[in-house]
Amino acid sequence: MTAPATGTVAEALDALVAAGSAAGLDTAAVRDEGERLAAAVAESAPGAAPAWLAATGRGGDNLTAFFAAAGSARRWRHAPTDLLTSLTTARSPHAGAYADALAHVTSAACDLGAPALGVVAAASVTAAVQRAAAGVAVADPAGAPPGAGAGSTSHAPGGGATGPGGGAGSTSHAHGGGAGQVGGAAGAGAAVAVGEATRPDDAGGAPPAKTFDELLAELDALVGLDRVKREIRQQAQLLRVERLRADAGLTTPSLTRHLVFVGNPGTGKTTVARLVAGLYRALGLLAQGHLVEVDRSELVAGYLGQTAAKTTEVVQRAIGGVLFIDEAYALADDQYGTEAVNTLVKDMEDHRDELVVIVAGYPLPMARFLATNPGLESRFATTVTFDDYTDAQLREIFALAARRADFEPSPACLDLLEEIVAAQPRHEGFGNGRYARNLLDRAVLRHAWRLRDVAEPTVEQLRTLLPEDLATDVEDVAPDLPVPGAGDPGRSTLGTTPRTDSEPTEEPA
Numbered sequence: 001m002t003a004p005a006t007g008t009v010a011e012a013l014d015a016l017v018a019a020g021s022a023a024g025l026d027t028a029a030v031r032d033e034g035e036r037l038a039a040a041v042a043e044s045a046p047g048a049a050p051a052w053l054a055a056t057g058r059g060g061d062n063l064t065a066f067f068a069a070a071g072s073a074r075r076w077r078h079a080p081t082d083l084l085t086s087l088t089t090a091r092s093p094h095a096g097a098y099a100d101a102l103a104h105v106t107s108a109a110c111d112l113g114a115p116a117l118g119v120v121a122a123a124s125v126t127a128a129v130q131r132a133a134a135g136v137a138v139a140d141p142a143g144a145p146p147g148a149g150a151g152s153t154s155h156a157p158g159g160g161a162t163g164p165g166g167g168a169g170s171t172s173h174a175h176g177g178g179a180g181q182v183g184g185a186a187g188a189g190a191a192v193a194v195g196e197a198t199r200p201d202d203a204g205g206a207p208p209a210k211t212f213d214e215l216l217a218e219l220d221a222l223v224g225l226d227r228v229k230r231e232i233r234q235q236a237q238l239l240r241v242e243r244l245r246a247d248a249g250l251t252t253p254s255l256t257r258h259l260v261f262v263g264n265p266g267t268g269k270t271t272v273a274r275l276v277a278g279l280y281r282a283l284g285l286l287a288q289g290h291l292v293e294v295d296r297s298e299l300v301a302g303y304l305g306q307t308a309a310k311t312t313e314v315v316q317r318a319i320g321g322v323l324f325i326d327e328a329y330a331l332a333d334d335q336y337g338t339e340a341v342n343t344l345v346k347d348m349e350d351h352r353d354e355l356v357v358i359v360a361g362y363p364l365p366m367a368r369f370l371a372t373n374p375g376l377e378s379r380f381a382t383t384v385t386f387d388d389y390t391d392a393q394l395r396e397i398f399a400l401a402a403r404r405a406d407f408e409p410s411p412a413c414l415d416l417l418e419e420i421v422a423a424q425p426r427h428e429g430f431g432n433g434r435y436a437r438n439l440l441d442r443a444v445l446r447h448a449w450r451l452r453d454v455a456e457p458t459v460e461q462l463r464t465l466l467p468e469d470l471a472t473d474v475e476d477v478a479p480d481l482p483v484p485g486a487g488d489p490g491r492s493t494l495g496t497t498p499r500t501d502s503e504p505t506e507e508p509a
Helices: 009-022 027-042 048-055 063-077 082-089 095-109 117-133 212-221 226-247 269-282 307-318 328-332 335-350 363-370 374-379 391-404 411-422 433-450 459-463
Strands: 259-263 291-294 322-325 356-361 382-386
Touching (some): 027 048, 027 063, 027 082, 063 117, 082 269, 226 269, 226 382, 269 382, 291 307, 307 322, 307 335, 391 411
Parallel strands (some): 259 356
16 A cells, blocks of 8 residues: 555545555554654644644644654654554565655655745655665656756655755665664554554564574664673573573573663664564564553653553553663652552563563663662663764764665765764763764755755765755855744744744653
């Protein structure tokens, strides 16, 4: 099932639901994922919030719903969505069609609110990432109509988006190797709610799920993270031998499988959590090996007494896989979080043989979080530390992410990129891989604007990023481009609206 090349957000969502249904996914979860992806893509466009509310049938003026949806899906701008990942993990034959439908949702989302060049340019990367995750290739740019989009801001027929000049990521070939950051914050009621057809053990005619050795090879292929790779390998081998001893009828120690991930944002914690889920499945320790990723908002309810049920519902979705709780230390803030933690500890005990929990966050807050409940410290005996990436590793992440979106950074561009990241202080909260991907978003925008007067750019021009594309400010990107609301004191970057109190200020780690 393939989505139409053009259409409204509502039409693109309907096509996504059809593609998801064909893949055996829960249709409500599919629509929720599509709506959140559309919100994340359009988040910075002026007027996007009310347009999104109308397109999703919510109506009214409750902008909080829009910003909550966008905040939960920002990671999908640079990484496959949760449900797409579940399909690719299971090697479902429907993954390509679902990825293509996601790309069309991304393209349609560019029409929410006032046109914003930054939104269109970044959307091209998002569409390419979704397709690349499923190995989908679209038409070569050489086959595009002459002068397509010269000086325009139209969406690519394949569901990506082109900026002025028609070249800002207008195509997406399946270049392998991304920055190693995959996953996304699962929204309430939608966290990897896969149908039976997407489970690795029930994939029908699809190829078998990845083996233990294949998953370890994927771990080794990640950029940097040497300490993490060593720790995960040791943990995996320990559990493998424990399983072999049990099969041989030998006495086995009671080993905790739950993990604590500590480190700054953008250091690959979600990627590694997904690989851990696969490794545990390959070892026979988990039935499905899927990942359910949540944060405080998806565990805590609005009233005391409701949180326990909400937390247990999330745990039930994770049975047979891994529950990944991002910024888990936020649960130590109040009595609502305490209720969630107490429920989680009980559910971990009730499902000790069919559930693995990974909690993640900054080192010191996580230490305080584990100390809030005696049952937590005893169940999380292994802590894995994610170090910040080096300048050279961020250079590699930028290059891989660019190639994944069918761009090719020039050597001079990468040299400048390394100088830029070297000037960034490595304090708590440094974005790491996320920072590199944000620089790529800006480079795609600047690249599109640079080609605005080129009627028929060559394929090389459409793909090559130059040093001058590494701009960060509006004046550097397009000094002569009218920017809606440019006179507002809160606006300092192209296509970015002033934040409100209800709008999240930081992506999940």
